[in-house]
Amino acid sequence: IGGSSGKQGLASVERLDLRSVCPKWNNSEIKPMLYSREAHGSVAYDSKIYAIGGFSQAPDGSGICLDSMECYDSRKNQWTPTVSMRVARCGMALTVFNDKIYVIGGGNELNAKTKLKGVEVFNFKTGKWSNTKCLNHGRQYGSAVVLDGNLYVIGGDCESKPTVEMFVPSENKWELLPGVLNHQGSYRTIALKS
Structure with a gap:
């Protein structure tokens, strides 16, 4: 596409x-x-x-x-x-989570100097976009995945070292997970239960 x-x-x-x-x-x-x-x-x-x-x-x-x-x-x-959307963006991570589209981070141009922390959510039932809690670190070309009822955003070209953040819907917050990834970049992830 x-x-x-x-x-x-x-x-x-x-x-x-x-x-x-x-x-x-x-x-x-x-x-x-x-x-x-x-x-x-x-x-x-x-x-x-x-x-x-x-x-x-x-x-x-x-x-x-x-x-x-x-x-x-x-x-x-x-x-x-x-x-x-409310904000033009490219290089963002996105996924469907709880019957909504989550658009996470990105930039206002290809290889943007300033990475976006903002997260927008499209609700299929209402047909409207809304903002939710921002990421801890702006990132472009990261990846998003859903596993065991949690939403994760992974790596990308970050303001800091590449990290993983988990969205906690009940608290409407992004939690920074421990550890740092070895690579930044434009990769994709999948969740595979073993």
């Missing part, structure tokens, strides 16, 4: 059909997004795909950080604009 050609942002979407005998990538069946996006986030919820924020780069190299969110309905093969 989106990305960069190296010269400009992409709005195209590619699909891999794993049910096929010979799985192949296909980008001709799915309509492109409304905006080109790189350093954005995508989540799936209730049979729909949401593309959020990111950076939209023009062929001349100019670009803008996005606050927009768009939704893909596979039954209609159509992207539609939805409610925009």
Whole structure:
């Protein structure tokens, strides 16, 4: 979903059909997004795909950080604009947690000098964005994962050394976990129960 050609942002979407005998990538069946996006986030919820924020780069190299969110309905093969975030951001971590989208940190440009601490939450029931408690440390290009009913944000390009923070919903706070990661960077994480 989106990305960069190296010269400009992409709005195209590619699909891999794993049910096929010979799985192949296909980008001709799915309509492109409304905006080109790189350093954005995508989540799936209730049979729909949401593309959020990111950076939209023009062929001349100019670009803008996005606050927009768009939704893909596979039954209609159509992207539609939805409610925009309160703050434009790219390189943020995001995930679905407790039937809400959490958009965590990021920056106001690619490789921003100032990393965002802010966290926005989209409530599917109300269709509105709200702010929740800020991170302890701003971070861009971190990763978010849910495990055992807790939300974690991990590493990234941080204001301090790369850390892990856990969101405690009952107290509406981010708790800094002990230890420091060995690497900063644009990696992704998954939760796998053993």
